[in-house]
Amino acid sequence: MKAPRILIKGGRLIDPAEGVDEVCDLLIEGGKVAARGKGLKAEGAQGLDAKGKVVAPGFIDLHVHLRFPGQEQKETLITGSKAAIKGGFTTICTMANTDPVIDSGAVIESVKAQTGKLGWIRILPYAAVTMGLKGETLTEMGELRAAVAVGFSDDGMPILNAGLMRRALEYTRLAGPPVIAHCEEKSLTGAGVMHDGVTATRLGLAGMPAEAETVMIARDLLLAEGTRGRLHIAHVSTGAGVELIRAAKGRGVQVTAEVTPHHLTLTDEALNTYESRFKMNPPLRTEADLEALRNGLRDGTLDAVATDHAPHSRAEKELDLGAAPFGVVGLETAAAVLLTELVNRGTVPLPVLIASLTARPAQVLGIDRGRLSKGSAADVTILDLEADWIVEAGSFASKGVNSPFLGWRLKGQVTDVLVAGEPVLRNGQFLVNGESA
């Protein structure tokens, strides 16, 4: 398919990688940015009026459970891709806890081939750190890297064996991309379903103490420092964790970190209604943690916003809070929730939010995306900051409707998305077709 010539006119271009924030036009040709500037003319190009809107590089999500292969009852390649597009994500990095686990060159090659065939967005798979996510033996990280794994993670299963974690971090010096750590000391979380604090006490629910996360962050930071390995900390949820990462970055440790929209906007009190759509791991914490996470995002201690999109079937989430699986969907609400809660209230400047969805995650993995300079791949996300909408279960493209934001009134929405110059969303309508089965 030959990508069309498109002239995006009159939008406010925010391209943090280039330090650009100004009203200008963007000409797309052959899937790449051909020119940008004020008053561009392009004979025969399709016009896309972006007046009053924000034009940004396509968003990058470092943390998605696509559930493909093997868990299509939760999400399919098609529904997951559509959910990403609706949320403005043109690149998603997918976790390896699928069935089969992505722990060998053969599996990752096959996943890559199938995701590439659909090709609506860029899907970059992570590979597991240990075979079968069992935390016992390392995967062939060198071969997996050659087969395009962009990172290594046993996400969902912390690597409890410190010696093995140390080896994996050492190995990143050969393999390149980071080990992405789900920091949780299981002996401290036990059968917990939410943050251990006053709310858990009141609700009579088993708690997961903040220290379960922070002792592991501390361990992994020290191991990364000692090995000079590359570490990325997934879904930081605690203020103390932010402190540890800030201090480690100050010492020159090769560490990056991400934070989710739900940890930036919700506290453990959301569990008051006992709804499983507020059950995730790590759990929602306290007001003080939320403040610390926001500060961390603002000052760059937390590099990226990542959704930890984790669709589950309705039947699973209808179980009681003990039996329901951890995880919430996030792709379709991430940008709008953060615009509404952080940007519109003046907590985080818009360019910082855009950077944490584009240039900063690109830098975490060292991938050539997240910018709109001349010659860059034309992955573009356009936002209407004035759009007023309500999150409804019926409107999700994802199969999962386990969203903690159901019923929220949001201001700001993704309206248009281009992937490699190809429009896939226009005025909120999909231009890609596929069975939403």
Add this chain to the structure above:
Amino acid sequence: MSGWTRKDLLGLEELSREELTLLLDQAKAFQEVSLRPIKKVPALRGRTVALCFLEPSTRTRTSFELAAKRLSADILQIQPASSSLVKGETILDTARTLEAMRVEIVVLRHNVSGVPAMVARAIGPSVINAGDGSHEHPTQGLVDLFTILEKKGRIAGLNVLIVGDILHSRVARSNLWGLSKLGARVTVCGPPTLIPQGIESLGAEVSYRLEEPLPKADVLIALRLQLERQKEQYIPSFREYSRLYGIDREKLKGAKPDLIVMHPGPVNRGLELSPEVADGPNSVILEQVTNGIAVRMAVLYLVAGARGERGSVCGRMSW
């Protein structure tokens, strides 16, 4: 005083002082029904009450069963062994099935906190929480209030000491809400591993040494210690627990002579309470059991009333 308007009874946390008093007054009025030769009033004739006990329970289930029978309700027993829950049906499916069968009241016991709240949101019938996980056991909380009121004539100003595994206890939480709303001072006492985080901010004082709060106490509520707590390393040994927190005659020497000793049952004799104390002059454990029926009659009656589904049986008495 305004009447009862809630569809469900999920916990004592959400109840006002007035609602608590209403329940206790109604229970007082029902107390005499159990003293009649024919222990029955027609208040819930033609109504169906499902007793859905998805966790082993003898006393609470039989107490609810007798309460419903003495109100002339039809009773449906749902227990895990006989229910399709063992076949993988979710609790919500079971609840919706009961609704489709036009059951009016579902009395629900579940080992996971919050399940009654989840079910109550999903179905039209009234849900009465008969104990959910470590959350609440509102009818036991009411029984304890009722029993204290009977013995002491008041709640306000009393020093109530709750001893044992506070962390996992739904009874302790319901007691704390009920007692503090009615003006008692509550102290919880137990090993630090079994005192949950931030319980002070819910209105309790905390003590780790029994001898400190005991001399002031007017009421002592001992909680059952689940035997698996030792395996889970909450306590080093039963011997140590019983030495530090088990109530025996020796420890009661420092207590007020008119202290009443309560226990939600079943008692681990020799662990939480020595047999001499459990059966001794301070113990009101069997009265708690007796009062349980009147209290649960009151709950069923008022909840049915809020549905507009009951006849009038008797006036209310006051304390």
